[in-house]
Amino acid sequence: MNSLPHTLSAPPRPLDAGPVPVLEVRDLKVHFPFTRGPFWNRTNGFVRAVDGVSFKIAPGETLGLVGESGCGKSTTARAILNLVPPTSGAVYLQGHRIDGLDEHAMRPFRRQAQMVFQDPFASLNPRMTVGSIVAEPMDIHKLHAPSERKLEVLRLMELVGLNPRFLNRYPHECSGGQRQRIGIARALAVRPQLLLCDEPVSALDVSIQAQVINLLMDLQQRLGLSLLFIAHDLAVVRHIARRIGVMYLGKLVELGPAEALYTDPRHPYTRALLSSALIPDPARQRQRIALTGEVPSPDREYAGCRFADRCPIADPKCSITSPPLEQAPPDHATAGVSREAACFYAWDVTRWAEKNAPPK
Amino acid sequence: MPHKLLQVSDLKVEFRTDDGVVRAVDGVSFEIEPGQTLGLVGESGSGKSVSNLALLGLVPRPPGYVSGRALFRGADLLTMPQKQITAIRGRRIAMIFQDPMTSLNPFLTVADQLTEVTRRHLGHTPRQALDHAVDMLTRVGIASPERRIFDYPHQFSGGMRQRVMIAMALSCKPDVLIADEPTTALDVTVQAQILDLMRELQRAEGTAIILITHDMGVIAAMCHRVHVMYAGRIVEEAPVGQLFAVPRHPYTLGLLKSIPRVDEPPGTQLNPIAGQPPDLAHLPPGCAFAPRCPYSIARCTQEVPPLFDAPDGGRFACFVDVRTTAPREAVCE
Numbered sequence: 001m002n003s004l005p006h007t008l009s010a011p012p013r014p015l016d017a018g019p020v021p022v023l024e025v026r027d028l029k030v031h032f033p034f035t036r037g038p039f040w041n042r043t044n045g046f047v048r049a050v051d052g053v054s055f056k057i058a059p060g061e062t063l064g065l066v067g068e069s070g071c072g073k074s075t076t077a078r079a080i081l082n083l084v085p086p087t088s089g090a091v092y093l094q095g096h097r098i099d100g101l102d103e104h105a106m107r108p109f110r111r112q113a114q115m116v117f118q119d120p121f122a123s124l125n126p127r128m129t130v131g132s133i134v135a136e137p138m139d140i141h142k143l144h145a146p147s148e149r150k151l152e153v154l155r156l157m158e159l160v161g162l163n164p165r166f167l168n169r170y171p172h173e174c175s176g177g178q179r180q181r182i183g184i185a186r187a188l189a190v191r192p193q194l195l196l197c198d199e200p201v202s203a204l205d206v207s208i209q210a211q212v213i214n215l216l217m218d219l220q221q222r223l224g225l226s227l228l229f230i231a232h233d234l235a236v237v238r239h240i241a242r243r244i245g246v247m248y249l250g251k252l253v254e255l256g257p258a259e260a261l262y263t264d265p266r267h268p269y270t271r272a273l274l275s276s277a278l279i280p281d282p283a284r285q286r287q288r289i290a291l292t293g294e295v296p297s298p299d300r301e302y303a304g305c306r307f308a309d310r311c312p313i314a315d316p317k318c319s320i321t322s323p324p325l326e327q328a329p330p331d332h333a334t335a336g337v338s339r340e341a342a343c344f345y346a347w348d349v350t351r352w353a354e355k356n357a358p359p360k
Numbered sequence: 361m362p363h364k365l366l367q368v369s370d371l372k373v374e375f376r377t378d379d380g381v382v383r384a385v386d387g388v389s390f391e392i393e394p395g396q397t398l399g400l401v402g403e404s405g406s407g408k409s410v411s412n413l414a415l416l417g418l419v420p421r422p423p424g425y426v427s428g429r430a431l432f433r434g435a436d437l438l439t440m441p442q443k444q445i446t447a448i449r450g451r452r453i454a455m456i457f458q459d460p461m462t463s464l465n466p467f468l469t470v471a472d473q474l475t476e477v478t479r480r481h482l483g484h485t486p487r488q489a490l491d492h493a494v495d496m497l498t499r500v501g502i503a504s505p506e507r508r509i510f511d512y513p514h515q516f517s518g519g520m521r522q523r524v525m526i527a528m529a530l531s532c533k534p535d536v537l538i539a540d541e542p543t544t545a546l547d548v549t550v551q552a553q554i555l556d557l558m559r560e561l562q563r564a565e566g567t568a569i570i571l572i573t574h575d576m577g578v579i580a581a582m583c584h585r586v587h588v589m590y591a592g593r594i595v596e597e598a599p600v601g602q603l604f605a606v607p608r609h610p611y612t613l614g615l616l617k618s619i620p621r622v623d624e625p626p627g628t629q630l631n632p633i634a635g636q637p638p639d640l641a642h643l644p645p646g647c648a649f650a651p652r653c654p655y656s657i658a659r660c661t662q663e664v665p666p667l668f669d670a671p672d673g674g675r676f677a678c679f680v681d682v683r684t685t686a687p688r689e690a691v692c693e
């Protein structure tokens with residue numbers, strides 16, 4: 001599918017499709033080959049980290065991405081920027097197809113789309129000072145005269161709440177949250193149009209987290225920045241993202257407006273996920289839908305729904321055919337915004353009650 | 361009288377840098393008994409990780425200098441010989457490190473790293489150690505653990521690496537578990553499973569847990585008492601219910617106000633604490649929070665407030681009673 005060379009033209013679009021999305025991902029797959037360990041015959045298999053994911057992000061929009069640990073969120077983001085080669089599928093950045101481009105051809109796109117990495121320490125060069133780490137992307141893209149450069153670095157550091165004294169520190173002299181902020185300042189240094197944020201605030205205390213979220217929302221309003229925002233903190237995602245995608249084992253299982261998804265989740269996994277969110281108040285705790293059954297493995301190929309073994313409303317059909325991500329029937333669609341779920345019974349309102357599933 | 365499990369008093373950690381002395385931890389005292397869970401929250405960079413690394417002798421020296429006392433069953437961790445502390449570390453006191461990638465060796469498989477602990481501390485044979493390691497991976501929810509255990513750390517996702525760290529720390533059923541941001545990379549369903557696992561260990565073995573986290577939901581669900589740190593000091597400590605209901609230090613108050621709430625319309629501006637984090641190498645005289653504090657009075661800039669006892673069992677380091685004083689508008693922007 002990923003046949004090179006391909007043309008760098010925009011995908012065919014219907015006339016009424018609105019503005020060109022900043023990012024469009026089509027049926028993206030990333031499979032990592034493996035050989036079996038010492039106790040087994042050396043047969044090969046694949047970790048199906050990302051297994052057919054499609055979505056779009058409009059200019060100035062934030063798409064939140066949540067899902068089980070190990071379901072392929074980081075790999076999706078890395079594949080979008082060609083940091084791991086996609087196995088198949090297509091990625092369009094502002095209408096240009098960028099998957100499979102070599103590093104030289106990628107260069108201009110690297111300025112448009114930046115990534116904040118999940119593992120801050122591993123992504124920072126230990127031999128560079130904080131100042132030069134933040135300045136490096138500006139130098140690569142020749143953005144500022146040397147005289148302005150230091151001021152710009154200091155400005156970015158202040159924006160993310162780093163004391164100017166950190167300019168000459170090394171990453172190992174910084175705390176977890178300080179490192180995370182270095183990563184954010186660095187990603188913002190080239191003024192990208194699209195920011196892929198992989199757990200950008202997980203190591204920050206709630207006050208600095210609030211400061212960074214305000215900063216991102218502000219940049220969005222002023223500069224039309226688009227965001228892919230991967231996070232586990234559901235309150236944070238709901239706050240920053242209008243639209244949210246829920247991933248489970250390499251696939252999107254639900255995609256829709258944040259409000260609708262939080263108040264009326266439709267995929268059984270989304271329900272279980274939302275029910276497990278902890279409330280920051282010891283006086284109020286809720287009933288959670290615990291996930292039982294064997295943890296499904298990306299090593300395996302599934303004919304049916306990957307959640308079926310752990311699903312309270314599954315029936316035999318679910319293990320045989322894989323439910324596609326489908327539009328909600330008209331009576332469930334929220335005014336003009338599309339809502340999708342990958343479950344045969346997503347819109348079957350009575351089924352949850354019938355199966356005597358715990359209330360949300 | 362029997363010794364306390366862990367009793368830390370006046371712990372200080374300084375880093376001597378070109379830029380001056382960074383007082384990362386500045387006189388921290390606390391104690392913990394078997395079966396207790398102590399929460400540690402506070403500003404990013406306030407010394408939460410460093411204070412706990414110091415207990416295990418893991419602060420690099422130089423540039424780090426550690427002083428104070430940390431008695432583990434009566435023996436001072438800070439002065440004991442290297443050999444003795446290595447025998448305790450990982451066995452009696454285990455730590456889940458904040459940054460999995462820096463504490464896992466990228467050149468060794470997950471199996472190598474998980475089996476090493478139990479072979480060294482519990483005298484497992486290679487076979488026993490491997491079985492035990494696979495079992496631990498299953499318990500932290502890693503799929504296909506028999507194959508996955510031979511992967512290298514970079515082949516794991518962020519949350520899977522974090523769970524390897526957790527499996528490693530729980531392997532020897534320690535008496536004290538220091539969990540530094542153990543669930544930041546986990547979705548809430550796996551997080552719930554991990555917290556259950558920690559509670560289970562605590563119930564069965566009487567493990568004492570020091571839980572460092574920014575997640576107020578985790579604090580609310582897990583902890584008995586909570587300590588709040590700011591600029592290297594404990595500024596408030598209280599039973600968990602009280603901390604949320606009647607916070608007494610202005611920093612705690614500001615922290616609780618910054619949490620995004622589900623009953624707030626999305627997209628509204630959040631309320632971070634105004635001003636910039638303090639510079640630990642050049643702290644102001646008086647209370648380190650005073651420059652950002654909407655309640656500060658003249659005395660706050662001259663004297664460091666000691667920990668006062670609250671009538672309801674907590675302690676707080678503030679001269680002002682925030683419950684009866686009106687805050688000024690944002691101090692700085």
Ligand SMILES: Nc1ncnc2c1ncn2[C@@H]1O[C@H](COP(=O)(O)OP(=O)(O)OP(=O)(O)O)[C@@H](O)[C@H]1O
Binds near residue numbers: 402408409410411
């Ligand atoms: N080697 C070092 N040299 C100088 N300063 C250091 C060094 N190591 C840590 N620090 C400083 O010590 C302070 C305390 O760091 P620590 O890692 O304990 O913070 P923390 O409370 O765990 O923060 P976070 O929540 O961001 O992880 C930080 O301000 C950090 O910059």
Ligand SMILES: Nc1ncnc2c1ncn2[C@@H]1O[C@H](COP(=O)(O)OP(=O)(O)OP(=O)(O)O)[C@@H](O)[C@H]1O
Binds near residue numbers: 050072076514519547
């Ligand atoms: N380089 C690699 N080689 C082999 N497998 C990999 C590699 N990178 C990722 N994987 C596997 O792909 C799957 C998805 O990983 P990914 O990092 O995308 O998950 P994630 O959704 O970001 O999880 P988390 O929330 O824990 O960070 C995991 O099973 C992981 O082990």
Ligand SMILES: [Mg+2]
Binds near residue numbers: 073517518
């Ligand atoms: Mg990830």
Ligand SMILES: [Mg+2]
Binds near residue numbers: 177408409
């Ligand atoms: Mg820390």
